Amino acid sequence: MVDEVRSDYDSAWKEALTVYFEPFMAFCFPDTHRDINWERGYETLDTELQEIIRDAETGRRLADKLVKVWLHSGEDALVLIHVEIQGQEQSDFAERMYIYNHRLFDRYRQKVFSFAVLGDENTNWRPTGYSYSRWGFQSSLEFPVVKLLDYSAAILEESTNPFATIIAAHLETQATRSDLPRRFQSKISLVRRLYERGYNRNQILELFRFIEWIMALPEAVQQEFKAEIRRIEEERIMPYVTSFERDAKLLGSLETTREVVIDVLETRFSTVPDTLKNSVFAINDLARLKQLYKRAITVTSVQEFEELLAQGEV
Structure with a gap:
């Protein structure tokens, strides 16, 4: 099958949302896009999101994105983009939306607006909320959804x-x-x-x-x-x-690719140990470096990247 070659939905979407966040909102959620003051820019909080996801013990979502924006009203708000991009529907997807939203509110004590992108192949799977109730108590979350199909x-x-x-x-x-x-x-x-x-x-x-x-x-x-x-x-x-x-993914020489891997890690996590840098610069396999570049975009910590490197998983 063609898809067994190396199609990488998670990493590709992670980068796409990073590079094209505003066009994404304009195309998929235009009403929300109009309420945001894009002239003030926005702040990506992906590291914080990964911490929440890890603490929630629901599994790591590579393409989810957390962004702080400012509205035309002057308020600031947190926008959580929750992406289900593989070909299978997930029975606990709405529950994960609920957990992440509440965990983020608990951490920031700030309004958190959750949006879902469904890139699966089941036209009938369209979760839009999660709730539970008993004894007069009710807790619920409803969220806007776009279905790529x-x-x-x-x-x-x-x-x-x-x-x-x-x-x-x-x-x-x-x-x-x-x-x-x-x-x-x-x-x-x-x-x-x-x-x-x-x-x-x-x-x-x-x-x-x-x-x-x-x-x-x-x-x-x-x-x-x-x-x-x-x-x-x-x-x-x-x-x-x-x-x-020179390289099919715009990564060129060994030296350049090594530098790009380190740059991504430093951009995401600020500090990268010299020992890790030395390990990356000792790699002479361009194909492996390209795989490391993909993982640098999606890992949740420098430690996770070090473990992958040490175990030879990439």
Whole structure:
């Protein structure tokens, strides 16, 4: 099956939400987007979220995101994006929404607004709340949900919002799990669309990166894909992504990739021990470094990363 190559939904979505949080809110939750004062920026609290998740003992959610925003009213608020992106529905999903929301409120004593993104393949699975009651007591949580399957191909193709491309890539990855020729053609079409939408160079590179990450192809077919991308760029005289010949995911030399892994860890956790840095810089396997880069984005602590490195899991 094609999807067994290396499609990594969790890591890809984690980065997509990090890079395109505002476009994501605009596309998926437009009413909420209008209430947020984007000129004030926003603050990502993913490290704090991972601590809450770990304490709640419900399992680590790689793509969940916690963001502090400011509203036009002057208030600040916490926005929790809870993502279920694999192909299976989860019976305890709504309960986890409830637990995370209440844990975050307990920690911050601040309004926490939870939103759910369902990227599974069951059209009938649509959890929207969790509650329990007895003896006149009731506790409940209701949350807005977007179901990625609800977005038609026409809507995604017409939209200039970059997150429409991300959703399209996600849906096509699922739809082509056992259809290699269709995945190849879909991937080419999505990349061609990047140039047709008038995106700037950085947007094209970021979106191309997501498409590469999630729409995995066997190496032989990937070589055909590279050749086709070269041809498209020659047509448009826009050599934005052909640098991926140096490395398919925009990670280049060994030295550069080592530095990127350390930069990600320092950005997320502030302090990285010299011993860990030395271990990363001693690695001469580019493929392994690329896997470490993915894990650097999703681990919950420096210690977890050190354990993965020591155990040779990546």
